[in-house]
Amino acid sequence: MCGINLIISKKGKAPDSAIIALTEANKHRGPDATVYFTDTYQNGQIYFGHNRLKIIDLSPAANQPFFSADERFLLLYNGEIYNYLALRQELQTQGYAFRTNSDTEVLLAVLITYGQAGIEKLNGMFAFVFYDTQTQQLLAARDRFGIKRLYYVHTPDYLLLSSEINSLLASGLVKKELNESQLLAYLRYRHALKPETFYRDIMELEEGQVLTYANHTLHLASYLTPPAPNLIIYSEAEIIQKTESLLLQSVERHLQADVPVGLFLSGGIDSTLILALAQQLGYAHFPAFTVSNKASESTFGSEDYWFSRVAAQQFGAEHLSFEINASILHYLDELVATLDQPIADGAALLTYYLSEQVKGKIKVALSGAGADELYGGYNRHRAFYHFLQHRSLARMALPLLQASAPLLATGIKHPLRKQFLLLRKLAYKIKPQHPEQTFLNFTSMDRHLQQLLQPQFQVLQTPAEQSNMSTELLRWGLDRDLHQYLIADILAMTDKTSMAHSLEVRTPYLDNHLHQFTQSLPAEVLFKNGSKWILKRILEQHHGQQLTHRAKEGFGMPLGQWLKETANQWLFADLQNPQHLIFKFLKFPETQILIQALRQGRHDYSTELWALIVLARWLNKRFTD
Template identity: 30%
Template sequence: MCGITGFFSFQQPFSENQLKQMTGKLAHRGPDAEGFFFDGLCGLGHRRLSIIDLSSNANQPMTSANGQFMCVFNGEIYNFKEIRSDLEKEGVVFKTQSDTEVLLENFVKNGVESFEKLNGIFAFAIYDKLKEQLIICRDRLGIKPLYYFHQGTALAFASEIKALLTLPQVSKTISKTALADFLHLGYIPSDSIFSDIKKLPAACYAVLNENNLKINTYWQMAEKITANVIANETQALAELDVQLRRSVDLQMVADVPLGVFLSGGIDSSVVATMASQVSATQIKTFSIGFEEEKFNEAPFAKAVAGHLQTDHHELIVTAKQAQNLVIELIDVFDEPFADSSAIPTMLVSALARKHVAVALSGDGGDELFFGYGSYNWATRLQKPLLKKLYPIMAPLMAFGKKDSFRKAANMFRLPESNLTSHIFSQEQGFFSQQEVNNLLNQTSPFHPESEVFNRSLSAMEKQAFFDLNYYLPEDLLVKVDRASMRYGLEVRVPLLDHDLVTWALNLSPDLKYKQGIRKYLLKKVLYQYVPEKLFDRPKRGFAIPLAKWLTTDLKFLIDEFLDEKLVRQAGLVNSERVERLKNQFLKGGNFIYNKIWILIVLHQFAKKHL
């Protein structure tokens, strides 16, 4: 895994010194080597974290054998040996053992059609000296990041926003749409918080030449949903076992030590189980726990690790450790990001990096196999009888003292339009669309793109499809990438192998949620190898005791970042409404802690950048 930067311009507004400044901002992503290419028209920068072919021959930027193309690449191509073998049969001669060279020579041979052959996590840029054009590309699920700034015939790109912010051409003007989306969802599904900085969408490549910038799609998730589903349970169980084993085995290729994040939940336990079975040596596992018993999954992780006989490493997190990391969050993410599980993710990454350079994670299991409570809400809210009762039930629920009653009241008030995003927002306890409008004095609702499917989807499938397209790439995968790369750790996500994703999209929803059991089929696979009794407990997210900490060890964040004067000076939201929310929370309204957290993160960002 690495950090990449670059620019391409016929107007020559960029300099070699600017390229070095951009690349220097990504030193944490690649501590092993640094490289540059600059010819006036194009500049490419690279920071390397050596994983495959540790020799200097694999350093970047890399030049093709014919000298026409230059490449910088962040990620891993898991099937590079297979592609290399095919190219060698066609007469291609390789100088290194790296996947970068395979990626480049595959492009030389097959052009943009080569992207469809890639199985991996990647973001890369290829400069064609002869045609004077630049191509940038991103993996199918948006696992590896790629941001860009485009103005006229000039384009600059980077793995992280902080690199682009070094350029004087890039304005820090805030996107009002992104601000509204952040308050509603806790993450930014649009391009970025800055109007000038865009994200290259997942499964896309962009071509820039003297005439224009054109963005093309090479893979579409909606098109992978077939008319028929896999409904036979025996067949599905066997196929899922094979898919999981194949994906984990493929993603364990590395020339450096490798381990697994193990929370003790279903997804990470599946990955750890398969890794233990395909590995010739004992695997290392890593987990995080908390002093607060309600949030502490460390004993469960330890039990699974014991059964699998892994070399297990554990860290119990204190509020003090979290306090130290909170200050770093805005530097790590560059824009407002309210997923508080970023804190334990950073801590487990730091722990793992002491022992390995690569870790496998269980991200994707909830979205593919119906692991969230929001999927049940999606079904409930579509029932005709309940719809008639909403106006009566909502005010009654609102008076309930339990958080679950308040959540239900909010769910019953949701508008019909854009229901998937509203369900997600209220399941997380973020601001409703009406509350966003009040905070911003404007209406800017988030509209998920409409998709046409080859079959009618259930309410659960629609909600999961929303998460796969927005929550997963723009929250969970952003969190994992930034948190791990902060420490120079590469994290791979076997459950998001694109062939496994395609298979899961066509698994009958009745085998994902059956007899009231979420992730039914995934659990059946796991229980073939690990005793079911080790998971006999309610599902917990990878969460921290945020509500408690905000009234104790982290209360200083409220005092500093929700100070009335600071909020008013920032001018991002209605300061009077923020003051009312703050007072409500401090007087015992703990149930709004996620709204308070969003506002803290927003004003931490404002204090740094505005």
């Protein structure tokens, strides 16, 4: 894991301070080595800066920019290529002589040997810049899952690329202007909608995309070949066997490192199954780390505190659990300073805190991220599946559900609070005549949040795609989460919060072969025996029955309780100040109504208010000096 940085100055030299500031701003991504290189570029100059986090081949010989033996080609690279050993062997049979044991050199050799076509051979997480000093052609790419990030700015004077938006701004070559069109996207979906960002001139290279630059011309394209249609029908036993085999191989590849590796363990299906497979691979006393709320706060939080302990004991992990309380909220300003863009996900604060706690104990952490998107694990996935199966019933039941929804208490502590919250969401989000919009509603926050936006900022976002068959709709919904929510929320906040503490996070479920097989299954197969039944059956074969019956819970804080406590009312200071920058965009009186509804226990708007708290802090940090 590293930080990659590049500037092409088209009209003469840029200030040397630009590449230095650009690279220094993401030094936390790679504190082990920092290297610069510059060269002439037509009538201008090209600058490279790289910060390295040493994971594989710790020698200085693997530092970057990494040059070919003849010094014609160079590579800036961030990530891990998990099949690098197989690719290395393939290239050696063709006569390629390697000078290091790094996956960096393997990636460079793949690109020299196969060109852009070689990118599809890579199984891993990556963002890289590959440059030919002879032809002055540049190629940049991002992995197919969007695990690693790459942002760029293209103006008449400059092309800049970096692993982080904050770094681009630090260069002094990029105008800092708010992209107001992303406000509605944020208030709906918790994040910006790529490829745009919260900054007008800064774009995000999308997953599976390649950027080429030559003769001052920038071109974007996908490097992925569409998969061939699958004509094989698998039995349940074959699905389970093949999934376990592919996941086991993926976990084994993800454990490759020359530094200590551990696991983020929630006690849910996804992370527990990784732990079980690591044990099967012979990793005894595997380091596992949990962050959890108190047992007394589980109604508003989760039961990770209990299930993670059970999982660790059963699979022989060396377990360390960090119990949190509301004092963790004081990390908010540190979190906001870390974020390139606001992300309205309470899990970001937990991941930031957990990454800080494990720093020095491990340098790589495995995560269960991606499993819910692949296997339909979210409550909204199951709800959408049943909605598509019973649309006529939904149409008949909806009036009754909408009439009773206001009576369902969600803002006070009681055993059915989470169920009531789900029913209340369904009442306002189901649109029987518009299934695509129904799914988009399932992925969005409460409608009252979007209604806070001043009319001039109510910019229409990307419309839903059209589809006619229920199976296509189901796959469309799953794929949308895979390509939007997973990348712009889960993976984005994981990358930012972990790398702030120089910690690499790996995601074994996001493996080329496992993804290809899962995508080949009809979407409805994923739900035929209940939510994530495939993963549950595999875990049960490892004697994890006690953990497979756990209800789905998000990775988050008990905000519904904490935000009502007197000691935490400081969090609302920005939202109760009508002069704050946020109220250039939001309606002040209506915002106060949401705050009072939460305080009085009428409805749990904690998710929505957390989104506003983060946005207000972020705007204050980035746009009020």
